[in-house]
Amino acid sequence: MPATIDPGLQMQVRMAARGLAHAGLVHAFGHCSARIDARHFLVCAAMPMGLIKDEPGTIVSVDGALPQKVLGEVRAHQAIYAARPMSAAFVASCPPPPCRCRRSGSHRRRGTA
Numbered sequence: 781m782p783a784t785i786d787p788g789l790q791m792q793v794r795m796a797a798r799g800l801a802h803a804g805l806v807h808a809f810g811h812c813s814a815r816i817d818a819r820h821f822l823v824c825a826a827m828p829m830g831l832i833k834d835e836p837g838t839i840v841s842v843d844g845a846l847p848q849k850v851l852g853e854v855r856a857h858q859a860i861y862a863a864r865p866m867s868a869a870f871v872a873s874c875p876p877p878p879c880r881c882r883r884s885g886s887h888r889r890r891g892t893a
Contacts, residue, residue: 789816792814793812793822793824793837794824794833794835796812797812797825798830798832801828801830810829810871810873811823811854811871812871812872813861814868815867818842822839825838840854840858842862853872
């Protein structure tokens with residue numbers, strides 16, 4: 781496992797997480813990661829991506845057990861990186877449901893035509 785991580789990669793993963801949240805593509809659930817080398821990747825902190833500030837990501841092995849503080853959903857990242865050696869980054873998200881908007885006065889009242 782790499783002993784150190786490039787601080788720039790840590791920053792890029794945090795910025796990607798916040799950007800996805802800011803764009804409304806994620807809410808409380810999801811992760812983003814970036815490949816470090818052929819056998820390792822960096823996954824964002826296990827918290828809502830929009831709340832990530834300076835929290836460091838965690839190094840994960842492509843083919844090993846998940847570190848303790850990493851959620852099980854990160855196994856999807858492992859599978860993608862193992863199957864796709866050229867993949868440089870991965871996002872798994874659960875976007876919020878679309879809002880249901882109704883223009884005021886556009887609905888019909890009961891008993892009216």
